[in-house]
Amino acid sequence: METVEKKNSPERLDPASPRLRLAVPAVLAIAAALFALRPGASGRALAAPAPPSPHPPLTRRVVLVVLDAWRRADALDATRMPTVARLARGGVLGPMETGVRTFTKPCFAEMLTGGGSTLRDSLLNLARNPAPAESIFGRARAGGAGMRLIDATSDFVDLFSREIPTDAIVRVDPGAPSPDPDDVFNDQGIESAVLEALARPSLRLVAAHLQSVDHAGHLFGAAGPRYAAAVASADRRVGRIAARMDLANETLVLVGDHGADLSGHHGGPESAARETAYLAAGSGIRARPAGLLPSTAIAGLVTGLLGDCPPSAAPPGGADALLALNDTARVRTASICPCRSGAPARSRPGLAAAGAALVLAGIAGSSAPRPR
Numbered sequence: 001m002e003t004v005e006k007k008n009s010p011e012r013l014d015p016a017s018p019r020l021r022l023a024v025p026a027v028l029a030i031a032a033a034l035f036a037l038r039p040g041a042s043g044r045a046l047a048a049p050a051p052p053s054p055h056p057p058l059t060r061r062v063v064l065v066v067l068d069a070w071r072r073a074d075a076l077d078a079t080r081m082p083t084v085a086r087l088a089r090g091g092v093l094g095p096m097e098t099g100v101r102t103f104t105k106p107c108f109a110e111m112l113t114g115g116g117s118t119l120r121d122s123l124l125n126l127a128r129n130p131a132p133a134e135s136i137f138g139r140a141r142a143g144g145a146g147m148r149l150i151d152a153t154s155d156f157v158d159l160f161s162r163e164i165p166t167d168a169i170v171r172v173d174p175g176a177p178s179p180d181p182d183d184v185f186n187d188q189g190i191e192s193a194v195l196e197a198l199a200r201p202s203l204r205l206v207a208a209h210l211q212s213v214d215h216a217g218h219l220f221g222a223a224g225p226r227y228a229a230a231v232a233s234a235d236r237r238v239g240r241i242a243a244r245m246d247l248a249n250e251t252l253v254l255v256g257d258h259g260a261d262l263s264g265h266h267g268g269p270e271s272a273a274r275e276t277a278y279l280a281a282g283s284g285i286r287a288r289p290a291g292l293l294p295s296t297a298i299a300g301l302v303t304g305l306l307g308d309c310p311p312s313a314a315p316p317g318g319a320d321a322l323l324a325l326n327d328t329a330r331v332r333t334a335s336i337c338p339c340r341s342g343a344p345a346r347s348r349p350g351l352a353a354a355g356a357a358l359v360l361a362g363i364a365g366s367s368a369p370r371p372r
Ligand SMILES: [Zn+2]
Pocket: 068, 069, 103, 104, 105, 214, 257, 258
């Protein structure tokens, strides 16, 4: 009873009360922390634009092709993907492992920001759900690179629309008829848009999303002839894109967003869904035995090729072994830049604000008289 009376006493409501003077900033600090941590704010906020990179680019252009549900078993089998095997002879082809959330958009986010994903990202796989951190697109844009993102779904836009100019997006109609019967999601339209982009020298980053293999797996399973035909079709498509590139001065990066099991399923942490692959060929790539890469290394691979620092969430030096960083005097400085030698990533302003607010709340709380 005595405690209740004290809590409601006029002395505690007096604006001049020391308790109230301390409680107000504490409440404001907690509110600021909650505001900064709300979904869509700090946890989803992008870092401030990066300063211009000190790195010389290793290539004139990166063509990044995501082959949806590229199973590692297919990628590393030269009888199923002979063009990929041929391209690998001048570059590097190796196994890659995704995170545990093997839906397309969490995998895209991890691969292109270099950061992690959350269960929320899996739940919102089919919804608009911006990536949690800056990506290769924000870095490329800050570096002044022209870009084009080509997709038959809204995956790129849903994730990265804050970082990419609207005129950089090309949406292809997935239902448009394709002359290829094994092309069930109009990858032909994607290929045509890529070839059109290659004719524009100002576009230094061209990203495209091929999905017929994924859809063939979902429709027919990954063990039968229809799926094998879709894989072979994708292999020929990659070959046609590479044939239009000048690989002495440009770079092709082909990656799977995730794998799939023999039923064509993916989405969880099962190993078949996490097992995919990467191919990198052309300018700036050091031909060498390929090791296992985490998919988060791809962000640093692409930005390293373009001469940008990696996104702040990317693991330092994740794919540097693939880059021709020390091959010539022209690129020697790249290997000693702080951002390529394990310097700590820049903190996210939203999280920093939240942390500062919580510290302030803690100080205010510890200074305030404790109720008895
Ligand atoms: Zn996918």
